Amino acid sequence: MNTANELPISIKMQAADNVAIVANAGGLKTGTVLDDGTRLLDDVPLGHKVALxxxxxxxxxxxxxxxxxxxxxxxxxxxxxxxxxxRMPAARALSELSTDPRPAPEMPPLEGYTFEGYRNADGTVGTKNVLALSTSVQCVAGVTDHVVRRIKAELLPRYPNVDDVVALNHTYGCGVAINAPAAIVPIRTLQNIARNPNFGGEVMVIGLGCEKLLPTRLIPEEQVLRLGENVAAGAEVPPSPILSLQDEAFTGFGQMIDGILKLAEYHLEKLNRRRRETCPASELVIGMQCGGSDAFSGVTANPALGFAADLIVRAGGTVMFSEVTEVRDAIHLLTARARDSDVAWALVEQMDWYDNYLSQGQVDRSANTSPGNKKGGLSNIVEKALGSIVKSGSSPIVDVVGPGERIRKRGLNFAATPASDFICGTLQLAAGMNLQVFTTGRGTPYGLSMAPVIKVSTNKTLSQRWHDLIDLDAGRIATGEATIEDVGWELFRLILEVASGREQVAADRLGLHNDLVLFNPAPVT
Structure with a gap:
C-alpha cells in the first residue's frame, strides 16, 4: 500500500497509451493506488508496465x-x-512505407557557442590529440599492444601535448574473402577510422607483410598528399608511415620494436606541436548511442539527448544516430523526417539490407532485445525501438551513411550500424565522430580510447549506485526534479566542456576502454 513517505510515481507517455511504467526506485507493491485510481494487482518492478x-x-x-x-x-x-x-507485432512492411518527407520546420540558428579543439589540415576538428597505430592484420596485435605500453612509459612523458597513444587492433586483414563485395564494409571502416579527427592525420600503420589487406590501403589520403608536397618542396623525405614486421631489415623482435618506436617519435613530435584553439560548435561531430537500455531510456535520457541533438544541429554541428534494429520498428516515424525523398528511400534501403542480412542468419530483429532489457521493463524490440529513436530529436534527417562510410553533410545523420555497442562505436568513429554520448539504464562500463564517451543514466537508481561511472543523471526527469529541456541544456554544455578538454569523462578517468570491433558481413575463408 502507499505510504506517506513515498507517493507512487507512474509515467504514461501519450494520451492514447493504455499502460504506464512505475518510476519508484523499489517498484510498487500490490494494492498501491496510482494517480488515476488504478489499483495494482501485482508487485510491479521499477520501469515495468502496468495496465491502466x-x-x-x-x-x-x-x-x-x-x-x-x-x-x-x-x-x-x-x-x-x-x-x-x-505478443510482438509483425515487422512493418517496408513496401508500405511513405517516402514523402514531411520534416518539421528548421529551428532558428543557435549562435555564440564554442569549444577548444584541435584543427586539422583536412578541415575537421579533434577533441583529443592522439597517436594512432593502425594495423593491417590481427596478427600484429600482440606487438602493437607491447609497443603501446613502451611508448606510454618511455616516450609519451616527453610530449605533454599528446593525450594518448592507441593501437587500432582488429580481427580482420587475412583469412578473409578480401575481394567479396561486402568486404568493402570492414576495409572502408579501417580506412576511415585512420582519418578520425582526433588523430590529426598522423596515423602510422603496422603490418605483417603477407596479409591480404595491404597496409598501403590504410594510409589517409591527406597524409599521402602531404608526403608528396614535402618532397616537391625540397624538404627532407619523411619516413614512410608503414612498417612491416617481416621487413628483412629487422633481425629479431628488438629491432622491430626499435623501428616502431623511432617512427612513433616522428609522429609524436608533429602531434606535440598541436594546440587547442577556439572553434565554433558547428565543428562538433557527435555520435549518439544507447546500451543496457531500459523502459526509462525513451522517457528520460534519450529525450534529453534528442533535445541536445537539436541544439547541436541549430549550432551548425553534426549528429549521428544509429543501430538499425533499434530503429527498424519505428522507421515509419523517421521517413517522414527525411529532408527529401532520396534520404527517405536511403533509410528504407538500409532497413531492407539489414532485414536480408538477419534472414541469412536465420533470425530477425527480435534477436536484439537482451535479458537485461527485459529486466529493465522492455517487452520487445518494438518498445525498445520507439524509445531509441527519441535521441534523434526533431531535426530533419539530412543524409544516410552506410556502414564504414564517412559523414558527408552537417546536420542530423542516420549512420547505419548494427546495434552492438562495440561495432556501433567503431563505425561511428569511422564516420568521423569526435565525441560520443551513450545512454544506459542497466549500466555498462563501455568507453572508447579514441574519443570521449559521455555516459548518461536513464534512472536515478543507476546513477546513485554507479556514481563514479556515470557522467550525467537524466533520471531526475522521471522523478520531476528536472525537465527534458533542463537536462538537454546541461548535456549540451557538458559536451562543450568535454570537447574542450576541461572536463574528463568517467571512462577516460578510470581507463575503461573497449576494443574496436569491425562489422564484417563478408565471408571468412
Missing part, C-alpha cells in the same frame, strides 16, 4: 501512442505487463 485499463486477449498494448504488442491473455486493469504477456 482492461485489455482483452488479442487487444493492443499501447505505449508512445504506438502498438508495442498484443495481449496473450486477458489483462485486467492494474496487472503487471511483462514480456510473457505480450
Amino acid at each position: 485499463v482492461d485489455i482483452a486477449a488479442g487487444g493492443p498494448v499501447m505505449r508512445y501512442a504506438e502498438v508495442i504488442g498484443y495481449a496473450l491473455e486477458d489483462i485486467p486493469r492494474g496487472r503487471w505487463i511483462n514480456e510473457d504477456r505480450v
